[in-house]
Amino acid sequence: MTFLSLKKTSLIIGLTGLLLLLSALGFEYSNPELFLSSSLILIAAGSLFYFASLYGNQLSGIKNNQVWFHALSSRGDWGWLLGLVLTGFYVAIYWFPEVLGYSQEGSSGLVQLFDPLSYLLNGKPATQWFLYGSLYTFAILLFGVKFIWKYRHNRYQIIRTLSVMFFQFGFAFMIPELLSKLNPELDYFAKDLKNMWPLNYYFLDEWHLTNLLNGGNLGMFFLIFGLALIFVISPILTYFYGKRWYCSWVCGCGALAETAGDPFRQLSSKKISVWKFERWMIHAVLVFVFITTIATVWSFLSAHPNQSFMTKEQFIIGVVVFLILIMATLFYWKRNGFDKDARYGLLSIGIIIIAILSVHLFSGKDHILFFPSYKFQQWYGFGIGAAFSGVLGVGFYPILGSRVWCRFGCPMAALLGMQQRLLSRFRITTNGGQCISCGNCSTYCEMGIDVRAYAQRGENIVRSSCVGCGVCSAVCPRGVLKLENDTMENRITDVPYPLGNKL
Ligand code: SF4
Ligand code: SF4
Structure with missing residues:
Protein backbone atom coordinates (compact mmCIF):
# COMPACT_ATOMS: atom_id res chain seq x y z
CA MET A 1 0.00 0.00 0.00
CA THR A 2 1.45 3.35 -1.01
CA PHE A 3 1.64 6.33 1.32
CA LEU A 4 -1.21 8.09 -0.46
CA SER A 5 -3.51 5.09 -0.49
CA LEU A 6 -3.02 4.49 3.23
CA LYS A 7 -4.09 8.07 3.84
CA LYS A 8 -7.15 7.79 1.63
CA THR A 9 -8.14 4.37 2.94
CA SER A 10 -7.90 5.56 6.54
CA LEU A 11 -10.04 8.59 5.72
CA ILE A 12 -12.71 6.39 4.16
CA ILE A 13 -12.73 4.06 7.20
CA GLY A 14 -12.91 6.93 9.69
CA LEU A 15 -15.61 8.81 7.79
CA THR A 16 -17.69 5.65 7.48
CA GLY A 17 -17.61 5.32 11.27
CA LEU A 18 -18.54 8.98 11.70
CA LEU A 19 -21.46 8.72 9.28
CA LEU A 20 -22.66 5.60 11.05
CA LEU A 21 -22.60 7.51 14.34
CA LEU A 22 -24.36 10.55 12.90
CA SER A 23 -26.97 8.41 11.16
CA ALA A 24 -28.40 7.79 14.63
CA LEU A 25 -29.76 11.35 14.44
CA GLY A 26 -32.28 10.14 11.90
CA PHE A 27 -32.68 6.39 12.58
CA GLU A 28 -33.76 4.40 15.59
CA TYR A 29 -31.44 1.40 15.84
CA SER A 30 -32.82 -1.79 17.37
CA ASN A 31 -29.31 -2.91 18.25
CA PRO A 32 -27.53 0.21 19.58
CA GLU A 33 -24.65 -1.83 21.12
CA LEU A 34 -23.61 -3.07 17.69
CA PHE A 35 -23.91 0.31 15.99
CA LEU A 36 -22.18 2.23 18.76
CA SER A 37 -19.24 -0.17 19.01
CA SER A 38 -18.93 -0.48 15.20
CA SER A 39 -18.90 3.27 14.64
CA LEU A 40 -16.39 3.95 17.45
CA ILE A 41 -14.10 1.14 16.27
CA LEU A 42 -14.22 2.40 12.68
CA ILE A 43 -13.49 5.99 13.77
CA ALA A 44 -10.61 4.85 15.98
CA ALA A 45 -9.14 2.54 13.33
CA GLY A 46 -9.44 5.15 10.57
CA SER A 47 -7.83 7.80 12.78
CA LEU A 48 -4.94 5.57 13.84
CA PHE A 49 -4.19 4.58 10.25
CA TYR A 50 -4.35 8.23 9.29
CA PHE A 51 -1.87 9.18 12.03
CA ALA A 52 0.35 6.34 10.82
CA SER A 53 0.27 7.79 7.32
CA LEU A 54 1.26 11.18 8.71
CA TYR A 55 4.06 10.23 11.09
CA GLY A 56 4.71 6.49 10.76
CA ASN A 57 7.35 6.66 8.07
CA GLN A 58 9.07 9.84 9.28
CA LEU A 59 11.99 10.34 11.61
CA SER A 60 11.16 11.80 15.00
CA GLY A 61 11.53 15.58 15.29
CA ILE A 62 9.63 18.81 14.75
CA LYS A 63 6.64 18.20 12.47
CA ASN A 64 4.73 21.31 11.63
CA ASN A 65 5.34 21.34 7.90
CA GLN A 66 2.78 23.20 5.82
CA VAL A 67 0.38 24.12 8.63
CA TRP A 68 -0.19 27.49 6.94
CA PHE A 69 -0.99 25.79 3.62
CA HIS A 70 -3.77 23.50 4.83
CA ALA A 71 -7.28 24.95 4.73
CA LEU A 72 -8.08 23.25 8.04
CA SER A 73 -5.20 24.68 10.06
CA SER A 74 -4.99 28.13 8.49
CA ARG A 75 -8.56 29.45 8.76
CA GLY A 76 -9.45 28.21 5.30
CA ASP A 77 -12.82 26.82 4.13
CA TRP A 78 -12.39 23.55 6.03
CA GLY A 79 -11.43 25.42 9.18
CA TRP A 80 -14.57 27.57 9.07
CA LEU A 81 -16.73 24.56 8.29
CA LEU A 82 -15.32 22.61 11.23
CA GLY A 83 -15.82 25.67 13.46
CA LEU A 84 -19.48 25.87 12.42
CA VAL A 85 -20.06 22.15 13.06
CA LEU A 86 -18.41 22.26 16.50
CA THR A 87 -20.27 25.43 17.46
CA GLY A 88 -23.56 23.90 16.31
CA PHE A 89 -22.87 20.79 18.41
CA TYR A 90 -22.23 22.89 21.52
CA VAL A 91 -25.37 24.99 20.96
CA ALA A 92 -27.39 21.77 20.66
CA ILE A 93 -25.82 20.22 23.79
CA TYR A 94 -26.44 23.29 25.96
CA TRP A 95 -29.73 24.64 24.71
CA PHE A 96 -31.42 22.22 22.29
CA PRO A 97 -30.55 18.68 23.48
CA GLU A 98 -33.76 17.38 21.88
CA VAL A 99 -32.01 17.81 18.52
CA LEU A 100 -29.63 15.07 19.65
CA GLY A 101 -32.53 12.93 20.79
CA TYR A 102 -32.55 13.71 24.51
CA SER A 103 -35.90 13.54 26.29
CA GLN A 104 -36.73 13.05 29.96
CA GLU A 105 -39.40 10.56 29.00
CA GLY A 106 -36.93 8.39 27.09
CA SER A 107 -34.27 9.41 24.63
CA SER A 108 -33.95 8.54 21.00
CA GLY A 109 -31.41 9.26 18.25
CA LEU A 110 -27.78 9.90 19.09
CA VAL A 111 -28.33 10.03 22.85
CA GLN A 112 -30.11 6.68 22.83
CA LEU A 113 -27.23 5.14 20.88
CA PHE A 114 -25.13 5.66 24.02
CA ASP A 115 -27.66 3.95 26.33
CA PRO A 116 -25.79 0.59 26.44
CA LEU A 117 -22.56 2.26 27.52
CA SER A 118 -24.37 4.43 30.03
CA TYR A 119 -26.19 1.46 31.59
CA LEU A 120 -22.92 -0.41 31.79
CA LEU A 121 -21.09 2.42 33.57
CA ASN A 122 -23.67 4.24 35.68
CA GLY A 123 -26.78 2.09 35.53
CA LYS A 124 -28.98 4.81 34.00
CA PRO A 125 -30.07 5.77 30.48
CA ALA A 126 -27.79 8.17 28.63
CA THR A 127 -28.29 11.93 28.75
CA GLN A 128 -26.85 14.57 26.45
CA TRP A 129 -24.12 15.08 29.09
CA PHE A 130 -23.16 11.42 29.05
CA LEU A 131 -22.97 11.58 25.26
CA TYR A 132 -20.82 14.68 25.51
CA GLY A 133 -18.51 13.23 28.19
CA SER A 134 -18.02 10.02 26.20
CA LEU A 135 -17.18 11.80 22.94
CA TYR A 136 -14.96 14.28 24.78
CA THR A 137 -12.96 11.49 26.42
CA PHE A 138 -12.82 9.52 23.17
CA ALA A 139 -11.42 12.57 21.35
CA ILE A 140 -8.73 13.14 24.01
CA LEU A 141 -7.62 9.51 23.90
CA LEU A 142 -7.54 9.39 20.12
CA PHE A 143 -5.84 12.72 19.52
CA GLY A 144 -3.57 12.05 22.49
CA VAL A 145 -2.11 9.14 20.51
CA LYS A 146 -1.57 11.49 17.56
CA PHE A 147 0.10 14.08 19.77
CA ILE A 148 2.47 11.52 21.29
CA TRP A 149 3.35 10.23 17.84
CA LYS A 150 3.98 13.72 16.56
CA TYR A 151 6.10 14.86 19.53
CA ARG A 152 7.80 11.53 20.23
CA HIS A 153 11.20 13.23 20.14
CA ASN A 154 10.31 15.01 23.39
CA ARG A 155 9.99 13.07 26.65
CA TYR A 156 8.17 15.88 28.44
CA GLN A 157 5.41 15.87 25.81
CA ILE A 158 4.99 12.09 25.97
CA ILE A 159 4.64 11.97 29.76
CA ARG A 160 2.45 15.08 29.91
CA THR A 161 0.07 13.73 27.28
CA LEU A 162 -0.19 10.34 29.01
CA SER A 163 -1.02 12.28 32.16
CA VAL A 164 -3.92 14.24 30.62
CA MET A 165 -5.25 11.07 28.97
CA PHE A 166 -5.12 9.24 32.30
CA PHE A 167 -6.85 12.03 34.26
CA GLN A 168 -9.57 12.47 31.68
CA PHE A 169 -10.30 8.78 31.28
CA GLY A 170 -9.94 7.79 34.94
CA PHE A 171 -10.83 10.82 37.04
CA ALA A 172 -13.25 12.74 34.83
CA PHE A 173 -15.03 9.84 33.14
CA MET A 174 -14.80 6.39 34.71
CA ILE A 175 -14.66 7.13 38.45
CA PRO A 176 -17.67 9.53 38.54
CA GLU A 177 -19.77 7.16 36.44
CA LEU A 178 -18.90 4.11 38.55
CA LEU A 179 -19.48 6.00 41.80
CA SER A 180 -22.91 7.00 40.52
CA LYS A 181 -23.68 3.38 39.77
CA LEU A 182 -22.58 2.27 43.24
CA ASN A 183 -24.61 5.01 44.95
CA PRO A 184 -27.84 5.29 42.94
CA GLU A 185 -29.76 6.74 45.90
CA LEU A 186 -27.63 9.89 46.12
CA ASP A 187 -28.56 13.14 44.39
CA TYR A 188 -26.05 14.44 41.88
CA PHE A 189 -22.80 16.04 42.97
CA ALA A 190 -19.58 16.36 40.98
CA LYS A 191 -17.38 13.30 41.54
CA ASP A 192 -14.47 14.37 39.41
CA LEU A 193 -11.70 14.67 42.00
CA LYS A 194 -9.66 17.10 39.93
CA ASN A 195 -12.46 19.48 38.96
CA MET A 196 -12.05 22.20 41.57
CA TRP A 197 -13.50 25.65 42.21
CA PRO A 198 -13.41 28.12 40.46
CA LEU A 199 -13.35 26.00 37.29
CA ASN A 200 -16.16 23.99 38.83
CA TYR A 201 -18.12 27.16 39.58
CA TYR A 202 -21.10 25.39 41.15
CA PHE A 203 -19.00 23.58 43.78
CA LEU A 204 -20.20 25.97 46.52
CA ASP A 205 -23.74 26.43 45.15
CA GLU A 206 -26.62 25.86 47.50
CA TRP A 207 -27.94 22.77 45.66
CA HIS A 208 -24.46 21.27 45.30
CA LEU A 209 -23.47 21.87 48.91
CA THR A 210 -26.78 20.41 50.06
CA ASN A 211 -26.24 17.28 47.95
CA LEU A 212 -22.69 16.93 49.27
CA LEU A 213 -23.82 17.29 52.88
CA ASN A 214 -26.64 14.80 52.31
CA GLY A 215 -24.31 12.45 50.46
CA GLY A 216 -23.05 10.50 53.46
CA ASN A 217 -19.37 9.59 53.70
CA LEU A 218 -18.85 9.93 49.96
CA GLY A 219 -20.33 13.45 49.89
CA MET A 220 -18.31 14.50 52.93
CA PHE A 221 -15.13 13.12 51.34
CA PHE A 222 -15.70 15.11 48.15
CA LEU A 223 -16.52 18.25 50.12
CA ILE A 224 -13.37 18.03 52.27
CA PHE A 225 -11.16 17.00 49.36
CA GLY A 226 -12.57 19.83 47.22
CA LEU A 227 -11.81 22.41 49.92
CA ALA A 228 -8.34 20.93 50.48
CA LEU A 229 -7.70 21.11 46.74
CA ILE A 230 -8.56 24.82 46.65
CA PHE A 231 -6.79 25.97 49.80
CA VAL A 232 -3.91 23.50 50.31
CA ILE A 233 -3.06 21.12 47.48
CA SER A 234 -3.30 23.56 44.58
CA PRO A 235 -1.27 26.38 46.19
CA ILE A 236 1.49 23.92 47.16
CA LEU A 237 1.70 22.31 43.71
CA THR A 238 1.58 25.69 41.97
CA TYR A 239 4.39 26.93 44.20
CA PHE A 240 6.63 24.03 43.19
CA TYR A 241 5.65 23.50 39.55
CA GLY A 242 3.71 26.55 38.33
CA LYS A 243 0.23 26.32 36.94
CA ARG A 244 1.32 23.67 34.45
CA TRP A 245 0.64 20.95 37.03
CA TYR A 246 -3.05 21.68 36.44
CA CYS A 247 -3.44 23.41 33.06
CA SER A 248 -1.23 21.08 31.06
CA TRP A 249 -1.10 17.88 33.09
CA VAL A 250 -4.52 17.40 34.71
CA CYS A 251 -7.30 19.69 33.47
CA GLY A 252 -9.86 18.33 31.00
CA CYS A 253 -10.16 21.63 29.09
CA GLY A 254 -6.39 21.75 28.73
CA ALA A 255 -6.39 18.08 27.72
CA LEU A 256 -8.71 18.70 24.78
CA ALA A 257 -6.81 21.83 23.75
CA GLU A 258 -3.49 20.00 23.80
CA THR A 259 -4.66 16.94 21.89
CA ALA A 260 -7.59 17.66 19.54
CA GLY A 261 -6.69 21.36 19.50
CA ASP A 262 -3.02 20.88 18.58
CA PRO A 263 -3.47 21.50 14.82
CA PHE A 264 -4.81 24.99 15.65
CA ARG A 265 -2.31 26.21 18.26
CA GLN A 266 -0.56 28.54 15.79
CA LEU A 267 -3.79 30.56 15.33
CA SER A 268 -3.50 32.32 18.70
CA SER A 269 -2.93 36.04 18.33
CA LYS A 270 0.42 37.40 19.50
CA LYS A 271 -0.55 41.08 19.38
CA MET A 412 -8.92 28.84 37.35
CA ALA A 413 -6.20 29.91 34.92
CA ALA A 414 -6.47 33.47 36.25
CA LEU A 415 -6.10 32.37 39.86
CA LEU A 416 -3.23 29.97 39.23
CA GLY A 417 -1.61 32.51 36.91
CA MET A 418 -1.48 35.16 39.64
CA GLN A 419 0.24 32.70 41.91
CA GLN A 420 2.57 31.56 39.14
CA ARG A 421 3.71 35.09 38.54
CA LEU A 422 4.15 36.01 42.20
CA LEU A 423 4.73 32.87 44.21
CA SER A 424 6.10 29.95 42.27
CA ARG A 425 9.45 28.39 41.43
CA PHE A 426 8.53 27.82 37.80
CA ARG A 427 10.08 29.72 34.90
CA ILE A 428 11.25 29.07 31.35
CA THR A 429 14.92 29.91 31.04
CA THR A 430 16.30 31.08 27.70
CA ASN A 431 19.80 30.48 26.45
CA GLY A 432 19.59 33.55 24.22
CA GLY A 433 23.04 33.21 22.66
CA GLN A 434 21.83 30.12 20.80
CA CYS A 435 18.64 31.69 19.42
CA ILE A 436 18.46 32.08 15.63
CA SER A 437 15.19 34.05 15.76
CA CYS A 438 13.32 31.49 13.67
CA GLY A 439 10.14 32.25 15.62
CA ASN A 440 8.96 28.63 15.92
CA CYS A 441 8.42 29.10 19.64
CA SER A 442 6.18 32.17 19.28
CA THR A 443 4.24 30.65 16.40
CA TYR A 444 3.32 27.49 18.31
CA CYS A 445 2.67 29.08 21.69
CA GLU A 446 -1.04 28.48 22.10
CA MET A 447 -1.27 31.20 24.76
CA GLY A 448 -0.11 33.92 22.39
CA ILE A 449 3.17 34.58 24.21
CA ASP A 450 5.89 36.06 22.03
CA VAL A 451 8.48 33.61 23.32
CA ARG A 452 11.08 34.67 20.76
CA ALA A 453 11.15 38.20 22.17
CA TYR A 454 12.25 36.76 25.53
CA ALA A 455 14.70 34.33 23.92
CA GLN A 456 16.37 37.10 21.94
CA ARG A 457 17.00 38.99 25.18
CA GLY A 458 18.01 35.94 27.19
CA GLU A 459 15.24 36.81 29.62
CA ASN A 460 13.38 34.29 31.81
CA ILE A 461 9.75 33.77 30.84
CA VAL A 462 7.62 34.27 33.95
CA ARG A 463 4.21 34.97 32.47
CA SER A 464 1.02 34.32 34.39
CA SER A 465 -0.65 33.02 31.23
CA CYS A 466 2.00 30.39 30.41
CA VAL A 467 0.43 26.96 30.89
CA GLY A 468 3.79 25.20 30.78
CA CYS A 469 2.83 23.01 27.83
CA GLY A 470 6.48 22.99 26.78
CA VAL A 471 5.70 23.04 23.07
CA CYS A 472 7.81 26.18 22.57
CA SER A 473 10.74 24.15 23.85
CA ALA A 474 9.78 21.06 21.83
CA VAL A 475 9.74 22.98 18.52
CA CYS A 476 12.89 25.02 19.14
CA PRO A 477 15.58 23.73 16.77
CA ARG A 478 18.39 25.13 18.95
CA GLY A 479 17.49 23.92 22.43
CA VAL A 480 17.16 27.47 23.71
CA LEU A 481 14.21 27.03 26.03
CA LYS A 482 14.05 25.01 29.23
CA LEU A 483 11.13 24.62 31.64
CA GLU A 484 12.57 24.73 35.15
CA ASN A 485 11.61 24.80 38.82
CA ASP A 486 14.29 26.51 40.84
CA THR A 487 14.53 28.93 43.74
CA MET A 488 12.57 32.20 43.75
CA GLU A 489 15.71 34.36 43.69
CA ASN A 490 16.40 36.22 40.44
CA ARG A 491 13.53 34.48 38.77
CA ILE A 492 12.10 37.59 37.15
CA THR A 493 14.88 38.98 34.97
CA ASP A 494 14.19 42.20 33.10
CA VAL A 495 16.50 42.47 30.09
CA PRO A 496 15.66 45.58 28.03
CA TYR A 497 17.58 44.82 24.81
CA PRO A 498 18.31 41.78 22.59
CA LEU A 499 21.58 40.02 23.41
CA GLY A 500 24.59 41.58 21.70
CA ASN A 501 22.77 44.87 21.14
CA LYS A 502 23.85 46.70 24.30
CA LEU A 503 24.66 50.31 23.36
S1 SF4 B 1 5.27 26.52 27.71
FE1 SF4 B 1 5.88 27.79 25.96
S2 SF4 B 1 4.36 27.32 24.36
FE2 SF4 B 1 3.50 26.60 26.30
S3 SF4 B 1 2.27 28.33 27.06
FE3 SF4 B 1 4.31 28.54 27.99
S4 SF4 B 1 5.46 29.91 26.61
FE4 SF4 B 1 3.65 29.16 25.48
S1 SF4 C 1 12.43 28.49 18.43
FE1 SF4 C 1 14.42 28.60 19.49
S2 SF4 C 1 15.84 29.44 17.94
FE2 SF4 C 1 13.74 29.81 17.17
S3 SF4 C 1 13.24 31.92 17.91
FE3 SF4 C 1 12.47 30.49 19.46
S4 SF4 C 1 14.13 30.30 20.96
FE4 SF4 C 1 15.03 31.21 19.09
Missing part, protein backbone atom coordinates in the same frame (compact mmCIF):
# COMPACT_ATOMS: atom_id res chain seq x y z
CA ILE A 272 0.22 43.26 22.40
CA SER A 273 -3.32 44.71 22.24
CA VAL A 274 -4.75 41.17 22.56
CA TRP A 275 -2.45 40.51 25.52
CA LYS A 276 -3.81 43.62 27.24
CA PHE A 277 -7.40 42.61 26.52
CA GLU A 278 -6.66 39.10 27.80
CA ARG A 279 -5.44 40.39 31.16
CA TRP A 280 -8.55 42.47 31.80
CA MET A 281 -10.92 39.87 30.47
CA ILE A 282 -9.68 36.87 32.43
CA HIS A 283 -9.42 38.77 35.70
CA ALA A 284 -12.92 40.22 35.20
CA VAL A 285 -14.21 36.64 34.92
CA LEU A 286 -12.37 35.75 38.13
CA VAL A 287 -14.02 38.67 39.95
CA PHE A 288 -17.40 37.60 38.56
CA VAL A 289 -17.01 34.02 39.78
CA PHE A 290 -15.75 35.28 43.14
CA ILE A 291 -18.83 37.48 43.67
CA THR A 292 -21.11 34.72 42.41
CA THR A 293 -19.61 32.28 44.88
CA ILE A 294 -19.90 34.70 47.81
CA ALA A 295 -23.54 35.31 46.92
CA THR A 296 -24.35 31.61 46.69
CA VAL A 297 -22.59 30.72 49.94
CA TRP A 298 -24.48 33.59 51.58
CA SER A 299 -27.74 32.09 50.28
CA PHE A 300 -26.78 28.68 51.57
CA LEU A 301 -25.95 30.01 55.04
CA SER A 302 -29.24 31.94 55.10
CA ALA A 303 -31.28 28.89 54.12
CA HIS A 304 -29.40 26.29 56.20
CA PRO A 305 -28.11 27.96 59.38
CA ASN A 306 -28.08 24.61 61.22
CA GLN A 307 -25.90 22.83 58.68
CA SER A 308 -22.96 25.16 58.98
CA PHE A 309 -20.34 25.97 61.56
CA MET A 310 -20.53 29.73 60.84
CA THR A 311 -23.21 32.39 60.38
CA LYS A 312 -23.62 34.34 57.17
CA GLU A 313 -22.33 37.49 58.91
CA GLN A 314 -19.21 35.68 60.08
CA PHE A 315 -18.70 34.44 56.53
CA ILE A 316 -18.81 37.97 55.04
CA ILE A 317 -16.48 39.30 57.74
CA GLY A 318 -14.12 36.39 57.05
CA VAL A 319 -14.09 37.14 53.31
CA VAL A 320 -13.40 40.86 53.90
CA VAL A 321 -10.55 40.09 56.32
CA PHE A 322 -9.14 37.50 53.91
CA LEU A 323 -9.17 39.99 51.01
CA ILE A 324 -7.56 42.73 53.08
CA LEU A 325 -4.82 40.36 54.24
CA ILE A 326 -4.13 39.07 50.73
CA MET A 327 -3.94 42.57 49.26
CA ALA A 328 -1.76 43.91 52.05
CA THR A 329 0.60 40.95 51.65
CA LEU A 330 0.81 41.39 47.89
CA PHE A 331 1.44 45.09 48.05
CA TYR A 332 4.00 44.82 50.80
CA TRP A 333 6.12 41.95 49.48
CA LYS A 334 5.24 41.54 45.83
CA ARG A 335 4.46 44.99 44.43
CA ASN A 336 7.44 44.83 42.06
CA GLY A 337 6.00 41.70 40.45
CA PHE A 338 3.08 43.76 39.02
CA ASP A 339 2.95 46.15 36.12
CA LYS A 340 1.43 49.55 36.90
CA ASP A 341 -1.99 48.81 35.36
CA ALA A 342 -2.17 45.47 37.18
CA ARG A 343 -1.42 47.25 40.49
CA TYR A 344 -4.19 49.80 39.97
CA GLY A 345 -6.57 47.15 38.68
CA LEU A 346 -6.05 44.89 41.67
CA LEU A 347 -6.35 47.75 44.14
CA SER A 348 -9.53 49.21 42.66
CA ILE A 349 -11.27 45.84 42.24
CA GLY A 350 -10.32 44.78 45.78
CA ILE A 351 -11.59 48.03 47.28
CA ILE A 352 -14.86 47.83 45.32
CA ILE A 353 -15.53 44.24 46.46
CA ILE A 354 -14.68 45.02 50.07
CA ALA A 355 -16.89 48.17 50.01
CA ILE A 356 -19.85 46.25 48.52
CA LEU A 357 -19.55 43.46 51.07
CA SER A 358 -19.18 45.89 53.99
CA VAL A 359 -22.20 47.99 52.94
CA HIS A 360 -24.13 44.81 52.42
CA LEU A 361 -23.24 43.50 55.87
CA PHE A 362 -24.48 46.58 57.67
CA SER A 363 -27.55 47.18 55.51
CA GLY A 364 -28.92 43.72 56.35
CA LYS A 365 -30.05 43.17 52.74
CA ASP A 366 -30.85 39.64 51.63
CA HIS A 367 -29.05 39.78 48.31
CA ILE A 368 -25.46 40.56 47.40
CA LEU A 369 -25.48 43.49 44.94
CA PHE A 370 -29.31 43.56 45.19
CA PHE A 371 -29.78 40.43 43.05
CA PRO A 372 -30.74 36.97 44.29
CA SER A 373 -27.73 34.68 44.15
CA TYR A 374 -29.34 32.33 41.66
CA LYS A 375 -29.45 35.23 39.15
CA PHE A 376 -25.66 35.57 39.35
CA GLN A 377 -25.42 31.85 38.94
CA GLN A 378 -27.70 31.84 35.89
CA TRP A 379 -25.77 34.63 34.21
CA TYR A 380 -22.46 32.99 34.95
CA GLY A 381 -23.66 29.56 33.85
CA PHE A 382 -25.07 30.92 30.58
CA GLY A 383 -22.41 33.51 29.72
CA ILE A 384 -19.20 31.94 30.97
CA GLY A 385 -19.89 28.30 31.78
CA ALA A 386 -21.69 27.51 28.51
CA ALA A 387 -21.29 30.23 25.86
CA PHE A 388 -17.66 31.02 26.59
CA SER A 389 -16.13 27.73 27.68
CA GLY A 390 -18.03 25.53 25.21
CA VAL A 391 -19.29 27.44 22.20
CA LEU A 392 -16.45 29.93 21.91
CA GLY A 393 -13.76 27.95 23.74
CA VAL A 394 -13.98 24.76 21.66
CA GLY A 395 -16.23 25.70 18.74
CA PHE A 396 -13.77 28.38 17.71
CA TYR A 397 -10.61 26.22 17.89
CA PRO A 398 -10.15 26.39 14.09
CA ILE A 399 -10.55 30.17 14.05
CA LEU A 400 -9.03 31.61 17.24
CA GLY A 401 -6.67 28.84 18.35
CA SER A 402 -6.90 26.05 20.87
CA ARG A 403 -6.68 27.89 24.18
CA VAL A 404 -9.24 30.70 23.80
CA TRP A 405 -11.04 29.64 26.95
CA CYS A 406 -7.84 29.13 28.98
CA ARG A 407 -6.47 32.46 27.82
CA PHE A 408 -9.48 34.76 28.06
CA GLY A 409 -12.15 33.10 30.16
CA CYS A 410 -10.98 30.49 32.66
CA PRO A 411 -11.10 31.75 36.27
